[in-house]
Amino acid sequence: MNICMVGAGYVGLVTGACLAEKGHSVICVDVNAAVIEKLKSGVVPIYEPGLEEIARRCSAEGRLRFTCDIAEGLRDAEVCFIAVGTPSGDGGGTELKYVYAAADSVGALLSHDCAVVVKSTVPVGTCYSVLDRIESGIASRGSFARAEIISNPEFLKEGSAVNDFFDPDRVVIGAENENSREIMSGLYSSFVPPERMIFMDIASAEITKYACNAMLALRISFINEIALLCDVAGADVLAVKAGMATDPRIGGHFLNAGCGYGGSCFPKDIQALDQTGRVLGLEMKMALATSLVNERQKLVLGNMIVERFGKNLKGLGAAVLGLSFKPETDDMRYAPSIPLINTLTRLGADVTVFDPVVRDASGILPPSVKYASGVPETLAGADAAILVTEWDDFKHLDWDVLGMSMKRRILFDGRNVCDPGKMERAGFEYYCIGRGRTVNVGRP
Numbered sequence: 001m002n003i004c005m006v007g008a009g010y011v012g013l014v015t016g017a018c019l020a021e022k023g024h025s026v027i028c029v030d031v032n033a034a035v036i037e038k039l040k041s042g043v044v045p046i047y048e049p050g051l052e053e054i055a056r057r058c059s060a061e062g063r064l065r066f067t068c069d070i071a072e073g074l075r076d077a078e079v080c081f082i083a084v085g086t087p088s089g090d091g092g093g094t095e096l097k098y099v100y101a102a103a104d105s106v107g108a109l110l111s112h113d114c115a116v117v118v119k120s121t122v123p124v125g126t127c128y129s130v131l132d133r134i135e136s137g138i139a140s141r142g143s144f145a146r147a148e149i150i151s152n153p154e155f156l157k158e159g160s161a162v163n164d165f166f167d168p169d170r171v172v173i174g175a176e177n178e179n180s181r182e183i184m185s186g187l188y189s190s191f192v193p194p195e196r197m198i199f200m201d202i203a204s205a206e207i208t209k210y211a212c213n214a215m216l217a218l219r220i221s222f223i224n225e226i227a228l229l230c231d232v233a234g235a236d237v238l239a240v241k242a243g244m245a246t247d248p249r250i251g252g253h254f255l256n257a258g259c260g261y262g263g264s265c266f267p268k269d270i271q272a273l274d275q276t277g278r279v280l281g282l283e284m285k286m287a288l289a290t291s292l293v294n295e296r297q298k299l300v301l302g303n304m305i306v307e308r309f310g311k312n313l314k315g316l317g318a319a320v321l322g323l324s325f326k327p328e329t330d331d332m333r334y335a336p337s338i339p340l341i342n343t344l345t346r347l348g349a350d351v352t353v354f355d356p357v358v359r360d361a362s363g364i365l366p367p368s369v370k371y372a373s374g375v376p377e378t379l380a381g382a383d384a385a386i387l388v389t390e391w392d393d394f395k396h397l398d399w400d401v402l403g404m405s406m407k408r409r410i411l412f413d414g415r416n417v418c419d420p421g422k423m424e425r426a427g428f429e430y431y432c433i434g435r436g437r438t439v440n441v442g443r444p
């Protein structure tokens with residue numbers, strides 16, 4: 001099939017490249033000329049394991065092209081995906097201007113029948129507004145082109161997006177006529193078994209995406225709240241988790257206590273769900289609570305550090321390990337590292353950071369932050385290490401050796417990746433989440 005992918009960010013690029021890998025002819029359109037130039041020259045501007053290889057191969061074989069010109073993208077398109085960003089707008093609602101701009105361009109240019117598939121995460125009712133805009137654009141030109149609208153929300157996880165595309169748990173499709181269902185089956189049936197293709201009406205598909213993200217975020221906030229209780233009660237959240245996760249009705253997914261969730265999806269989607277409820281006259285109490293608990297959790301590491309060192313951190317060498325909101329991605333949107341580093345800098349600490357993939361975040365973090373090229377350089381001379389992202393590289397560090405170069409052996413482990421016994425043996429003062437705060441006050 002000929003596919004136009006509007007938006008070449010995480011979702012558009014992964015989906016476009018993977019559909020090309022499956023033999024479709026895909027043209028990715030983006031308004032960001034710098035992104036398109038990079039892609040044309042074979043450089044994938046985001047970090048996503050396996051993506052660059054696929055993009056290069058499909059480009060070389062002519063099945064994947066890039067342009068800033070949506071007219072070129074739409075010329076032969078049988079299916080046009082809209083995969084542009086839907087960030088939080090004023091008041092916590094969803095900013096739909098990028099989706100609507102894409103819809104208006106399609107309405108202004110489409111001259112043949114085409115299925116328009118909304119991949120962006122959008123509040124219930126948006127797909128119909130997109131169709132209205134496209135149809136009025138077509139009608140205003142006196143064209144007889146017909147567009148049909150389909151909702152196909154995306155569930156990829158950054159860091160495993162390519163695998164998620166080729167082996168999805170499920171593909172959710174909101175389609176309201178047989179032709180739409182056939183088109184989507186044609187796109188997916190070669191690699192998604194029928195029982196994993198879930199067809200429904202458009203409104204239900206739109207809500208399904210928010211419901212999934214809200215449920216996952218809710219589990220994180222739930223265990224984080226239990227972790228706070230463990231701290232004050234002197235219990236161990238990992239033991240509690242083990243006891244919970246073995247109940248098959250509960251399971252262990254998304255029950256890791258930490259320093260809060262971030263990323264481009266959970267925070268904004270929870271807010272959007274809350275806002276959608278408000279617009280429709282329904283208070284979304286769970287969404288609100290999930291978000292409030294997370295905001296509190298993002299402060300936990302900073303509060304521990306202040307409790308330990310006081311409010312004046314002038315001259316304190318703070319070594320931050322991990323910037324991205326989770327491992328295997330360079331995405332720092334709403335990452336817990338940001339408010340933490342802002343607080344440390346504001347209180348006077350000298351902050352050095354290291355992330356295996358994010359090597360420079362100078363547009364996001366305060367200018368005084370120093371960027372190290374590895375863990376040893378980050379920790380050298382530091383008064384305290386603060387682990388914020390659970391990259392694999394950080395799970396097996398030899399703290400005994402690393403501690404030798406630190407000024408003081410103190411670790412704030414925001415993801416509970418270290419073994420308290422080992423840290424004790426390495427002489428560390430070790431703070432973690434929901435495990436009784438200080439496991440050991442080691443040698444000074």
Ligand SMILES: NC(=O)c1ccc[n+]([C@@H]2O[C@H](COP(=O)([O-])OP(=O)(O)OC[C@H]3O[C@@H](n4cnc5c(N)ncnc54)[C@H](O)[C@@H]3O)[C@@H](O)[C@H]2O)c1
Nearest residue numbers: 007009010011030031032084085086098101102120121154
């Ligand atoms: N990132 C994820 O993990 C993820 C997962 C599932 C769903 N989603 C949803 O998918 C959507 C896209 O997210 P993303 O992370 O890929 O966003 P992104 O910001 O990485 O990419 C969006 C791209 O769209 C481009 N764009 C904006 N307006 C355009 C227009 N009119 N024409 C062409 N291009 C335009 C931007 O320049 C940008 O490159 C959002 O609704 C998001 O909530 C994201």
